[in-house]
Amino acid sequence: MLFVSDPLQPVRGKAYIARMEKGTVELIKKLTPTMLHVNVRPKNLFPFKAGQYAAIQTLEGEETKKKYYSIASSDKNTDSLDFFIRLFSDSPTTRYFESLKTGEEIHFEGPGGKVHYNTNCSGRSVFLCTGSAISQHYSILSSNILEMNSPFLLWGLRNQDEIFLVDELNQLKEKNPSFNYEIVLSAPQKNWSGKTGYVSDHILKLGLKPTDCVYLCGQSKFIENVEISLTKSCGNCDNVIKESY
Numbered sequence: 001m002l003f004v005s006d007p008l009q010p011v012r013g014k015a016y017i018a019r020m021e022k023g024t025v026e027l028i029k030k031l032t033p034t035m036l037h038v039n040v041r042p043k044n045l046f047p048f049k050a051g052q053y054a055a056i057q058t059l060e061g062e063e064t065k066k067k068y069y070s071i072a073s074s075d076k077n078t079d080s081l082d083f084f085i086r087l088f089s090d091s092p093t094t095r096y097f098e099s100l101k102t103g104e105e106i107h108f109e110g111p112g113g114k115v116h117y118n119t120n121c122s123g124r125s126v127f128l129c130t131g132s133a134i135s136q137h138y139s140i141l142s143s144n145i146l147e148m149n150s151p152f153l154l155w156g157l158r159n160q161d162e163i164f165l166v167d168e169l170n171q172l173k174e175k176n177p178s179f180n181y182e183i184v185l186s187a188p189q190k191n192w193s194g195k196t197g198y199v200s201d202h203i204l205k206l207g208l209k210p211t212d213c214v215y216l217c218g219q220s221k222f223i224e225n226v227e228i229s230l231t232k233s234c235g236n237c238d239n240v241i242k243e244s245y
């Protein structure tokens with residue numbers, strides 16, 4: 001299996017973090033109890049390719065830190081950047097983002113990362129992700145939806161309380177009716193008729209072909225499990241583009 005992108009190495013080495021930028025927080029909104037939407041207006045236009053991330057400068061007490069976040073918005077908008085930020089109860093980073101106010105200035109570097117839409121893909125574009133990793137996939141989908149051949153998204157979350165972005169995904173379906181998506185819940189509450197379990201449980205049934213382009217984004221354990229399922233379902237699946245958090 002050939003992985004055409006593994007950007008974690010450059011993240012650690014900061015090899016292609018391009019420049020330091022300033023921006024203004026335009027919107028800060030809790031989408032679910034564990035997901036924050038932050039919209040930033042960069043002071044200068046911020047060209048990026050869908051799939052890339054920015055390193056946002058956060059504050060822990062007096063100390064500044066850099067945390068990496070995929071840009072969730074379309075790369076057609078270089079003057080407005082969306083981020084979906086997962087909130088953790090024991091995290092200083094979460095406290096920093098929750099304390100942000102609209103109009104406040106933030107600093108960030110980027111763009112970084114080599115994951116982007118494979119324009120040479122002759123098969124379907126298939127997106128497999130969990131949780132906040134939808135940021136990267138939503139950016140690629142919303143930037144390229146009109147050119148994509150039967151795109152499909154399988155998105156793993158814990159339960160119904162974590163679901164967001166449904167209206168936006170349905171809007172993508174209106175733009176390209178060949179687009180489909182399904183949400184997989186690992187611990188659904190009652191009254192869930194959709195898929196259950198883990199994303200990796202459902203890969204065999206996708207009927208992947210070697211020409212399909214498969215995008216993976218999530219924690220390293222998720223990537224490992226999905227890779228095992230991919231090998232079983234599509235032994236010679238060559239176009240796998242992955243990023244682990």
Ligand SMILES: Cc1cc2nc3c(=O)[nH]c(=O)nc-3n(C[C@H](O)[C@H](O)[C@H](O)COP(=O)(O)OP(=O)(O)OC[C@H]3O[C@@H](n4cnc5c(N)ncnc54)[C@H](O)[C@@H]3O)c2cc1C
Nearest residue numbers: 053067068069070084085086088090091093094132135245
């Ligand atoms: C290229 C790249 C893109 C990324 N894009 C996004 C993005 O779009 N949205 C986003 O929310 N994050 C994204 N991340 C992850 C992000 O950079 C942080 O690692 C994450 O927000 C946790 O930071 P933290 O400082 O709160 O956690 P840490 O200080 O590292 O940990 C604090 C606590 O949070 C908990 N925790 C941390 N991470 C997880 C996890 N994944 N699952 C369960 N518990 C956890 C643990 O309990 C831990 O003790 C990305 C990472 C990379 C490398």
